[in-house]
Amino acid sequence: NRYRLANxxxxxxSVRVGAVFVLMLxxxxxxxxxxxxxxxxxxxxxxxxxxxxxxxLTAFMQYLLQILSxxxxxxxxxxxxxxxxxxxxxxxxxxxxxxxxxYPQDQLHATPARGRLEFxxxxxxxxxxxxxxxxxxxxxxxxxxxxxxxxxxxxGKSTIVNLAVRLLEPQQGxxxxxxxxxxxxxxxxxxxxxxxxxxxxYLFSGTIGSNLRFGRADATDAELWEAxxxxxxxxxxxxxxxxxxxxxxxxxxxISGGQRQRLSIARALVAxxxxxxxxxxxxxxxxxxxxxxxxxxxxxxEGATTIIVAQRVSTITDADQILVIDNGLIVARGRHDQLLExxxxxxxxxxxxxxxxxAA
Numbered sequence: 001n002r003y004r005l006a007n008x009x010x011x012x013x014s015v016r017v018g019a020v021f022v023l024m025l026x027x028x029x030x031x032x033x034x035x036x037x038x039x040x041x042x043x044x045x046x047x048x049x050x051x052x053x054x055x056x057l058t059a060f061m062q063y064l065l066q067i068l069s070x071x072x073x074x075x076x077x078x079x080x081x082x083x084x085x086x087x088x089x090x091x092x093x094x095x096x097x098x099x100x101x102x103y104p105q106d107q108l109h110a111t112p113a114r115g116r117l118e119f120x121x122x123x124x125x126x127x128x129x130x131x132x133x134x135x136x137x138x139x140x141x142x143x144x145x146x147x148x149x150x151x152x153x154x155x156g157k158s159t160i161v162n163l164a165v166r167l168l169e170p171q172q173g174x175x176x177x178x179x180x181x182x183x184x185x186x187x188x189x190x191x192x193x194x195x196x197x198x199x200x201x202y203l204f205s206g207t208i209g210s211n212l213r214f215g216r217a218d219a220t221d222a223e224l225w226e227a228x229x230x231x232x233x234x235x236x237x238x239x240x241x242x243x244x245x246x247x248x249x250x251x252x253x254x255i256s257g258g259q260r261q262r263l264s265i266a267r268a269l270v271a272x273x274x275x276x277x278x279x280x281x282x283x284x285x286x287x288x289x290x291x292x293x294x295x296x297x298x299x300x301x302e303g304a305t306t307i308i309v310a311q312r313v314s315t316i317t318d319a320d321q322i323l324v325i326d327n328g329l330i331v332a333r334g335r336h337d338q339l340l341e342x343x344x345x346x347x348x349x350x351x352x353x354x355x356x357x358x359a360a
Contacts, residue, residue, distance in 0.1 A: 020079060028075060032068050039064055101166055103187045111189045112178040115274025115305040117141040117164060122173035124163060132171070133159045135328045141321075143274070146306040148316035150349060151325030157309045158199065160325075161279045164307070165196050177275070195268035197281040201260040203252030208237055209244035211263060215271035227269040230296040232289050233262035257284040265293070275305045282308075282315050290315055313350050322346070 039061050046052035118140045125132030133156045141147040149157050162168045163175060166182055175182050177193060185193070195215065203211050212224045224244060228234040236259055240246040252260040261284045268276060282290045294315065297306070310316050317336045324332040324339065324346045332343035339346040 017079075017083070024075065024079065028072050032065075032072065035064060035068060036061065101169055103190075104184060105186075107186055107189065108184050109180045109189075112180060112185075112193050112274060114143045114178050115193065116143055116178050117275055117305055117307070118176045118179075119160070119163075120174045120176070122163060122170045122175060124159060124168060124170050131328070133328050134163070134170075136173070137328075137330055138173075139321075139323055139330060139333065141275075141305045141307050143305050144303050145320040146308060146318070148319035148322045149307065149309045149325060150311070150313070150316060150322060150346070152349070153311075155325040156328040157325055158279055159328075161196065161277050161307070161309055164275075164277060165194055166190060192271075193273055194275045194277060195271045195273040196277045197261075197264050197268045197279060199280045199283070201252070201257070201264035201281070201284075203248050203255075203260055203263060205250040206248055207242075207244065208240075208246050208248055208263065211248055212244075212267050212270050215267045215269070219270045223270060224266070227266040227300065228262075230269055230293070230300050231262045231266035232285070232293045232296070233259065233266055236262075258286075258289070261285065262293075269300050272300075273304065276301055276307065278306070278308045278310075280309050280311055283311060287314060294318065313353050324349075 039057070043052060043057040043060065047054050047057055119137050122134060122137045123132050124134045137160065139147070149160060151157050159168065163170055164182075169183075177185070182190060204214065209221070209224060212227065213219055216223075221244060225234060228237055237243060237246070248254065252263070255263075261281060265278070265281055268278075282293065285293065290312070291314075308316055308319065313336075316322055320335070321333060322336060322339055323330050324343055326345050331345050332339055334342065340350065
């Protein structure tokens with residue numbers, strides 16, 4: 001009912017505005033052309049009678065057209081003003097809105113040095129939803145080890161990642177890094193501790209080098225190339241004429257999806273945080289590139305906590321710990337070979353992907 005009411009209000013306003021435009025435009029054009037025609041008619045008669053010079057008549061017509069054009073523009077501005085006021089009010093409301101997530105103004109703790117991430121009985125649900133997305137999730141991601149998260153679409157994998165970086169706030173439970181609640185870390189501390197590579201890779205307008213330095217502004221070219229090597233992006237960047245100076249359009253629309261994903265991974269590696277979060281970040285890579293990237297990752301992530309969210313089982317078979325998510329619950333945990341024996345949900349995921357690959 002609320003949607004229908006809002007939709008009807010917008011429709012009514014749009015119809016009224018459209019009707020005004022439809023009526024005003026012919027009237028404005030008629031006034032313009034009638035005025036021009038009247039000047040030509042009466043001025044022509046006076047020019048023929050010799051009472052008005054042709055040059056004066058021409059100048060008068062130009063002045064008239066300029067005045068009428070200004071009047072027409074003013075009319076359009078007046079008609080557009082109500083819409084502009086509404087847009088300005090919406091923008092002002094957005095700019096004035098405070099963040100729903102409050103960060104400490106002053107540093108309460110030293111920046112975490114190890115990167116031990118722990119979820120303690122965490123529950124989260126969206127406002128108005130009947131059921132929580134994540135239910136009583138508890139796990140520990142240890143430094144120097146890889147924790148993988150797998151489950152069906154909509155199971156809550158990305159929600160766990162968003163909770164870890166405080167894009168969302170848990171309704172119950174606690175999330176800590178090295179024993180410090182993330183709610184007690186400043187925004188800059190959290191950003192320095194965690195690097196997130198989201199599902200949808202996004203690049204900014206600039207160069208490849210400037211995009212990679214979003215991870216760490218003082219990174220050297222050698223560090224950028226090392227990150228690109230690990231992310232399997234070195235070859236295609238070197239093939240470009242300007243290398244790290246090659247232009248990137250807003251959103252990275254001038255390069256392929258796989259290249260965007262590799263650059264996003266390299267950007268996270270350049271930052272050298274204590275925790276790496278890869279949220280289905282290898283999905284656009286072929287199996288071979290995926291395998292080479294994962295084999296090279298430890299050279300830069302050694303000692304750090306690595307969390308990989310994946311849809312593809314082959315991406316996580318070497319993980320030290322695999323969390324199986326089903327309908328917001330962690331239903332199983334362990335290594336790949338252990339879960340094949342103990343978890344029906346994990347076994348079903350593996351078998352479904354095996355059947356798909358065989359069918360292909």
